[in-house]
């Protein structure tokens with residue numbers, strides 16, 4: 001089987017979309033789920049998915065898996081589920097009268113695109129000291145950016161696709177080398193066949209990182225905080241059209257796609273995280289229009 005490698009992430013391992021494997025995604029607006037405990041929840045209760053909710057009347061605090069989740073003034077909140085989350089989650093609210101209400105979440109598993117390779121995972125030669133020094137500084141900048149809470153309300157919007165194109169690498173796809181798993185693909189790759197195509201903000205937000213020079217792996221990296229722990233990252237850009245601290249609106253052009261960093265061809269790698277959980281973009285934006 002020959003796979004085209006144009007327009008994929010190299011370091012982050014993407015698999016080309018295979019003919020005949022059509023991922024079926026539910027509508028991004030989500031399905032309403034149970035409200036018996038007073039929680040109102042709408043979203044995709046699955047690995048890589050998310051829920052927007054309203055806490056029960058009188059709720060002072062909400063916790064997911066024992067970890068506090070912030071509420072807005074109308075008791076609304078956002079939670080999400082990592083690619084490897086589940087099968088169960090526990091959502092709790094402590095009411096101002098001291099009672100605690102709980103609801104159990106069943107997080108549906110996904111069938112990830114897994115390719116088994118009969119060759120060993122390439123042994124990693126010790127990277128040069130100069131690379132390690134640069135890389136640790138880049139990783140620290142990414143972590144510092146993700147720690148910023150901009151108080152944006154983009155998390156309340158249905159996300160839009162940053163650019164239309166061919167899906168050249170799916171979220172969650174992974175290669176297994178003689179039984180040893182490589183790291184899975186952390187975002188979705190979108191190819192338009194060329195560099196320079198403008199892309200837009202998928203939701204309102206604040207720019208938390210705009211690389212002034214290319215990162216070793218991500219190239220020209222742009223990160224947008226959508227509030228409540230939700231953020232987007234855009235990799236391999238040829239040009240960034242916003243700078244750190246800028247407030248951006250959904251649909252605003254924020255950069256141009258490219259192949260800076262480690263990429264096999266021009267494409268936009270779009271990844272979404274909620275806290276430490278990696279999410280599947282089509283579950284938030286729906287099918288490519």
Ligand SMILES: [Zn+2]
Pocket residue numbers: 008009012014169185186187188189269270
């Ligand atoms: Zn990618």
